[in-house]
Amino acid sequence: MSPVEIGLISIAAIIFMIYLGVYIPIALGVVSFLAIWIMRDSYELSFALLKIAIGDSAMEYTFATIPLFTFMGLIVSKAGLGADIYSVMNQGCRRITGGIGMATVGANAVFAAVTGSSIASASVFSKMSVPEMLKHDYNPRFAVGVVAGSSVLGMIIPPSAMLIIYSFVAEQSVGEMFLAGVVPGLMLAAAYVLAIWFMGRFTPAFVGGSKIEPESLMPWSEIAAKTIPILLLIVVVLGGIYTGWTTAVEAGAAGSLLGILIAAVRGRINLRSFWETVIETGHITAAILFLITAASMYARMLGLAGLPNELQNLLATVNFDFFWIMVILVVLMLFLGTILDTASIILIVVPLFLPLIDSMGLSLVWFGIVAVVAAEIGLLTPPLGLSCFVIKATLDDDRIKLKDVFLGALPFAFVMLLVLILLIRFPALSLAILS
């Protein structure tokens, strides 16, 4: 067997094992270990690469962004910042059909700027926004669909765990990836709001909703108290990175510290819940970094097999142009999105395409945004739409079936695909902010 064949069989074996339910990092590690052994006919290189992958991956300085931003996201959720921004947005949108939906999207976009995870957004907003929409006679499918769709913003609007993971795989700066994510994230949020407006206008039955009685409105002082903390956090984190005053790691630490202060001032945290938050942070960090460690071994295996170069030659001989390469990439990611989680998709697919994208003279920062958005669509599509599972689990309401969540999320997955096409067609949308 040639190395390329071994490489291809390995990818198939990894996907099969993951489908069976093998832990993803274990599948990546074991198959890569065996593949290198077979290719070299000796286990020495396998052990050497395993040693490097395990020993060195975790030592990467920029990975400190993962625990720091995870912690910041968890602590601001505990501090109730998501609920605050949601109630303010809700008041602003109260007169429009589908207004609570738009408020959910808007609040998610703002909340996304202080959390790095779609899961955090999905669980916070399904507890708040779905009951509120059901109370006002919204269609349950629409209600859960909005929350699922907008939870994806958490991963695109910085800080985002996926952008950090990509920046490691592609050796790009975390700060630049974060800045590149700002415009696409806001664009997606705007596209969602527009889509809700269209649905309210043309398919009111899908949206539902009754007129909201004008309740007592919040005074300006309350609105200020509810928005200023979150805006302050955004300014400190993104402002610090944008002006170059802090690195991404330092911005994460500053944000965490500020998050603790806000939660403490509001009396929303005690020693016990603080401890739980930190333990949660540690668990998430360990799981993500172990995955990255195994994936770095996989990337080395691919390189040894010569697979990325082979793919490049293949696409060159059949004269595939930019358009078709992008079609292949997006279809591949959508397919994998049905069985894998976002981080695994990025770690498995990106190393295959990097040399190709690089040799075509395309920006790797732009490619990162495209890859993350494409992989995120998988969060909304069955059978493994993680955001949808979280919403179903958090709601714990027998009236809403998993099928309803998926069907409700479908229009939003479609909007995402349209935005993805725009992002591919116009790289400046991602890159303009950097220059």
Add this chain to the structure above:
Amino acid sequence: MKDVIHKIASGVAILANAAGTFVVVGLIAVVSYDIIARGIFNRPFLGAVEVVQFSMVLIVFLQLPDVIRVGRLTRSDGFLGLLRNRRPVAGRWLSRAIDLVSATFMVLVAIAIWPEFLEMWETRDYFGVPGVFTAPWWPVKLVIFLSACLCTVHFALHILFTKGDDVPSQESGS
């Protein structure tokens, strides 16, 4: 006997997890201190980068055994869940086979890292910038080795104590 091992292994994992948790708090403190010291008093903390690197290793490998203990390692369990419902016996065996493969992998990690530890222990090699801030390599390698051993034990315990109703949750931050 099995229960005793189970209790000890769980206890060690929880302790390691708590230690790792303190490191997370330390990480926030060190980086924040560096920003304030540098930004306001113009006196940066010189070892910040090395301390951050070192704490990342500690966080990951101190917490990993506990992640495995509570079954939160990243996996896609759609098929496994279906199998458990329809054919509980087959599901249990598949689940055991998966944990066996996982335990084997952690043994490989331990074997790979052990000689590295011995070498660093003897040579007293260090990382960082000499004269500014340095830290020895050997504790890093030792933590990884011990963590891999403990992970192996927990995967082995999963094999012995498969209940079939423990549906692990996905956790990769996505």
